[in-house]
Amino acid sequence: CFTHAGARRWFLIREEREGPARRTGEASKQGRRCRPGASGDRNSPAHHQLLHTDHPPSPSSPSSIQETLHSKGFIFQAFVIPISFAFVVAQEGLVRSFHRFLRRPVQLLLVISIKRRPRKGRYHRLCISVALSLSMEQLRQVGEVLGSLKALMAFQDEIRINKRQCCLLADAFDVAFEAITEEIRQNLNFDERLTKWKALEHPLKELHRVFREGEQYVRQCMEIKDWWAKAISLSQNIDCVQLHLHNLLWCIPVVLESIEAAGEISGCEEDAIYRKRLVYSKKYEKEWMDPKLFQSRFARQYLVSSNLCSRMDSVWKEDWWLLLDMISDKRRSMTKQENRLAELVEGSKGRIFPSSILVASKDYQVRRRLGNGSLCKEVQWMGESFAVRHFFGDIEPLVPEISLLSTLSHPNVMRLLCAFADDEKKECFLVMELMHKSLCEHIKEICGPRRRVPFSLPVAVDIMLQIARGMEYLHSQKICHGNLNPSNILVKTRSSAPDGHLLIKIAGIGLSSVKNSKASTNQTATNPCIWFAPEVLLEQEQTGDSGDSRYTEKADVYSFGMMCFELLTGKVPFEDGHLQGDKMSRNIRAGERPLFPFPSPKYLTNLTKRCWQTDPSQRPNFSSICRMLRYIKRFLLLNPDHSQPDPPVPPVDYYDLETSLSRRFTSWATTEPTPVSQVPFQMFAYRVVEREKTNVNIKDKSSESGSEGASVCGDENTLSSSSTLSDDPCSVPLNSLKPSAQLHSDANKKQPLKKTTANGKANVDSGQKPKGRAVRPPQLTPCGPSLRMNSESQLPPLMESPGRRKSRGHASDSEIA
Structure with missing residues (x-):
């Protein structure tokens, strides 16, 4: 079955049988050449005919597929994978791909129905081609979206709201696509797109989503x-x-790095490969770790030209001025209701308008109440859906807080659009954006006996990053949340993200007198002290009133760490513990924390444990957390095998990288939010320091191996399985880039375990798996795809086999406490 992007028709391939006629070699050849849109040779005994149907079979039900094929005259047997091919299928991840394809529509789905086992090799080449051609398909889809955007921008004069921002976004996407395609043309061979472009698949998929x-x-x-x-x-x-360009500027360095990884194994000439690796290594030298030098050298590649940066800083103000001019020009022809709405748009910040503008409107309609016991309702107003927070009480004391909330504007903070009040009835209406549900409700809905972990690692890290960015912005505005928990995190499903990505907004800010009047259902069911920092619990115990506690920025970081635990495990902190009430509060102050299950990734559990340190001074600020999460997100994107039993691990501790870089760049140590234009440089700086620390560890380990009499010409060295992360350079590839290494892992595993030393003697394996390979300086780049090179290669081997890595694992993986 083939589906085409943007098309709703399914093409079903049928093979007709004509009695006992014997298939000729020419007929089989013509049948294999058949493609969507062509019917093949109808004179051959067996040909392929493309049929059209507007009712595709349900992807989630194989039986419905069988019934549909049978009703169309098809011969359906089964999905057959020969045993001899099972190793290759598991290595390339095709089992997971087919499993994923059967559950939702995809761009390219191949269903194979066979009567007998095909000749060895034909099935092999077919499946590998389907698996590895996705990178080119992702690139084509990115260009398709860009073409659609260019068609829209042909009518940019018709854009009446945020015109300058739309033009900036279109220009940035255009420059980004040109930069990426230029890098691909310069570093990759088009003829190798089916075999050596796999490293680009997931980064291009993320770029397509952006x-x-x-x-x-x-x-x-x-x-x-x-x-x-x-x-x-x-x-x-x-x-x-703050949302779309931020995601683009974060994604561009990851895509460029994947192109470099694929470029290292592109081509057949060793001299050309050596030169490319040398160029890549020179790119990440310490001399470029200066913001101005970086901008002058990589402005076009990373979209940080002075023109784009200046437009990012001023484009919002320009659109606001254009909107005010447009309203001013229409004043004379406006009705009375439109004049009220114009005043609402012009002076919405910090003002409270009469409630009659909202309630007396003809199209104002209350739809439903949001949540149990909540003060919010979903309303329909002027043809759009909004969330309205409706409460009663004295409005005058709330005016300063309402004015402050109306000035907040960030993609990950719940925005107050406008406020209405009736002084006589003492009621207030706060109009806000409409979200779907709280994070707490969402986790409860998707978790179950068969799905204990609510999110995949990329989605969980993306949620953590959005929460951290929202809190970074609030702290820059000198606002501490004080009640950060999943009930105050609102989510909305992104229609463009079928893989489970969510839009996150932080709610529950300010209006403490209104919040305390009615507790939420979740807080009554769960002990609220699990989200509070130890110093806050101590103050509450001393004062006896939780409402008068002085919350700090570091207390919000502690609450964030507890939420990270729930995002990664699906469990509410301490839900299976024996401590309740005062005992729980006392033990939290004493240092007790929830325990992560065994498979939890070390690089995320370490960050979480940093956030819930008992000493507030030991907790990182949200600016540092954002930088670390961006780089962790990059690591997951370049290493898609994070869901495997023995997943790859980063070569260094990202908190150590953040600490060293914060000492080098003093502006990083502040709580000010990171300008979007600085995101590429921060990613670049992380990469430079990561390479530097990794190469130092490589040299130290190489010198230790040399002192023990090991050869520096490629002999196998046995490394201790209990070595730490910083002392074991061969536990992962130097660039933490596993996709490029997996392209030929099947070929690597087929090589015998018989090595030839420099003295010409054979080093025969004694039944124990080799643990590592000594390397010789200088290390040109940590992006070494040396899997196709045998021991006679002229290049220094920079990466050990993924199979050898996985056989050993890492000692820190088992350290949970």
């Missing part, structure tokens, strides 16, 4: 229906820079 979300933003701004509602919700909105 492009789709940006295109949807432009579509939303171009929609002319319900213009006043869009003016209220999109004016003073900075999602273009």
